Amino acid sequence: MSNFEPKLVCFSCRFGWGYLADEDALASQIDNWIPIICSGKIDATHIMDAFRQGADGVLILGCPEGDCHFQDGNFETRKRVYLLQKVLASCGIEPERVRLELSVDPEGKTIAERVKSMNESIKRMGPVKRVPSAA
Amino acid sequence: MIAKPKVAIAWLGSCGGCDEAVVDLNEALLQVTDAADVIFWPIALDYKYHHIEALRDGEIALSIVNGHVRNSEQEEVAKLIRKKSQLVLAFGACACFGGTPGLANLRTKEDILNWVYRDAPTVINPKGCYPQTRSQVNGKELTLPEFYERVYALNQVIDVDYYLPGCPPPPDLIASALKAVLEDKLPPRGSTLAPQKALCDTCKRNATKPARIAIKDIKRIHEVDANPDVCFLEQGILCLGPAIRGGCGEACININIPCRGCFGPVEGVEDSGAKFLSALAAILDVEDDGEMRELIERIDDPAGYLYRFSLPVSILGSKRIQES
Ligand code: SF4
Numbered sequence: 030m031s032n033f034e035p036k037l038v039c040f041s042c043r044f045g046w047g048y049l050a051d052e053d054a055l056a057s058q059i060d061n062w063i064p065i066i067c068s069g070k071i072d073a074t075h076i077m078d079a080f081r082q083g084a085d086g087v088l089i090l091g092c093p094e095g096d097c098h099f100q101d102g103n104f105e106t107r108k109r110v111y112l113l114q115k116v117l118a119s120c121g122i123e124p125e126r127v128r129l130e131l132s133v134d135p136e137g138k139t140i141a142e143r144v145k146s147m148n149e150s151i152k153r154m155g156p157v158k159r160v161p162s163a164a
Numbered sequence: 165m166i167a168k169p170k171v172a173i174a175w176l177g178s179c180g181g182c183d184e185a186v187v188d189l190n191e192a193l194l195q196v197t198d199a200a201d202v203i204f205w206p207i208a209l210d211y212k213y214h215h216i217e218a219l220r221d222g223e224i225a226l227s228i229v230n231g232h233v234r235n236s237e238q239e240e241v242a243k244l245i246r247k248k249s250q251l252v253l254a255f256g257a258c259a260c261f262g263g264t265p266g267l268a269n270l271r272t273k274e275d276i277l278n279w280v281y282r283d284a285p286t287v288i289n290p291k292g293c294y295p296q297t298r299s300q301v302n303g304k305e306l307t308l309p310e311f312y313e314r315v316y317a318l319n320q321v322i323d324v325d326y327y328l329p330g331c332p333p334p335p336d337l338i339a340s341a342l343k344a345v346l347e348d349k350l351p352p353r354g355s356t357l358a359p360q361k362a363l364c365d366t367c368k369r370n371a372t373k374p375a376r377i378a379i380k381d382i383k384r385i386h387e388v389d390a391n392p393d394v395c396f397l398e399q400g401i402l403c404l405g406p407a408i409r410g411g412c413g414e415a416c417i418n419i420n421i422p423c424r425g426c427f428g429p430v431e432g433v434e435d436s437g438a439k440f441l442s443a444l445a446a447i448l449d450v451e452d453d454g455e456m457r458e459l460i461e462r463i464d465d466p467a468g469y470l471y472r473f474s475l476p477v478s479i480l481g482s483k484r485i486q487e488s
């Protein structure tokens with residue numbers, strides 16, 4: 030499926046990602062980018078909603094381990110993402126469609142790159158195959 | 165004499181438990197038959213599909229439909245019922261969300277047929293016969309409904325007006341749903357005729373929950389002697405109560421079994437599995453990735469556990485039947 034263009038949703042924590050940059054300018058470079066306050070806010074239902082609305086993958090950018098503004102929001106998300114990945118895998122959906130990266134980038138220069146790199150790997154997977162793919 | 169409103173009770177892919185739940189209304193059922201004519205109820209009355217076909221469109225006031233849709237006969241009956249009915253009530257977890265049969269969506273149709281007709285240890289099928297939609301026997305053509313790729317909830321096949329969940333729905337909610345129809349006191353279309361809050365809200369064990377649950381181990385109910393008075397989650401036993409609509413009467417909790425989710429997502433939530441998953445992640449008391457992985461590995465079949473009754477309507481398995 031060479032002409033498949035994956036749709037990605039990217040959530041990033043405002044405390045670690047792009048807070049020095051002009052958010053509007055960054056947003057114009059990244060499709061479906063949703064800056065939020067604390068990656069810990071990302072509930073599994075938000076991720077599932079993204080898939081429900083047609084996303085092929087979800088990228089979550091949180092702050093480095095031990096560096097959460099709210100103590101352990103990023104670790105909470107890590108638990109949630111790991112659990113969700115298990116569930117996706119047992120439904121035959123590639124767990125790599127949900128990716129959590131814990132790092133920091135005040136200028137947000139790498140966000141677009143990270144989205145692009147995830148896009149590439151999703152491109153290789155193709156669109157989400159619901160189990161089992163209906164005829 | 166004014167004609168009584170007509171009521172139909174149909175079963176699609178169903179175990180019969182939902183029909184049994186209607187029978188269990190006992191005397192209350194007589195009040196229903198006083199006020200309405202039950203014109204179709206395959207489990208109890210000898211009426212045929214052509215009796216339904218002969219009715220005018222919309223002639224049935226209320227159709228109570230249980231079971232999921234997985235073959236062409238079930239689809240056909242669902243569509244026929246829809247055409248002839250003013251109101252369609254999806255009755256029971258199977259009709260509302262696909263129910264336990266919906267877990268079959270974790271396998272392909274081929275896997276299922278191969279297991280049932282070839283690979284299961286109890287199968288003796290030397291000629292390798294598989295069911296066919298058409299076959300010739302002694303010069304006659306025999307037909308069977310087509311087995312679909314997947315299980316559908318009722319609203320993925322026809323429009324549904326009301327929902328009454330449960331596996332099966334409890335008698336008090338059935339009685340009040342029927343009363344609401346007969347007295348024309350129904351809530352807005354699309355509503356679920358059950359309480360809106362989560363099961364935990366009415367569970368008597370809720371009071372034993374500490375301000376913050378923190379579990380270091382996950383246990384399955386058959387592995388332990390669960391304390392009948394303490395919240396299951398607090399005991400490390402997965403109970404879907406926080407994400408599931410209440411109204412079941414805590415039938416499972418009362419016999420010391422955790423909630424498995426037959427009432428579907430609490431009002432306002434689409435995906436009860438994801439909702440529960442978030443709640444569960446929050447109470448896992450682990451210090452690092454290693455501990456986290458180890459604890460999460462303890463959950464056998466997470467998709468089956470989280471979506472035991474609702475896989476066909478979750479994002480993981482949702483699709484509306486192709487318009488034919
Ligand atoms: S909801 Fe439960 S009782 Fe009703 S048909 Fe399905 S499995 Fe049977």
Ligand code: SF4
Nearest residue numbers: 364367395396403405
């Ligand atoms: S989690 Fe289960 S046992 Fe605990 S309060 Fe909720 S419904 Fe009751």
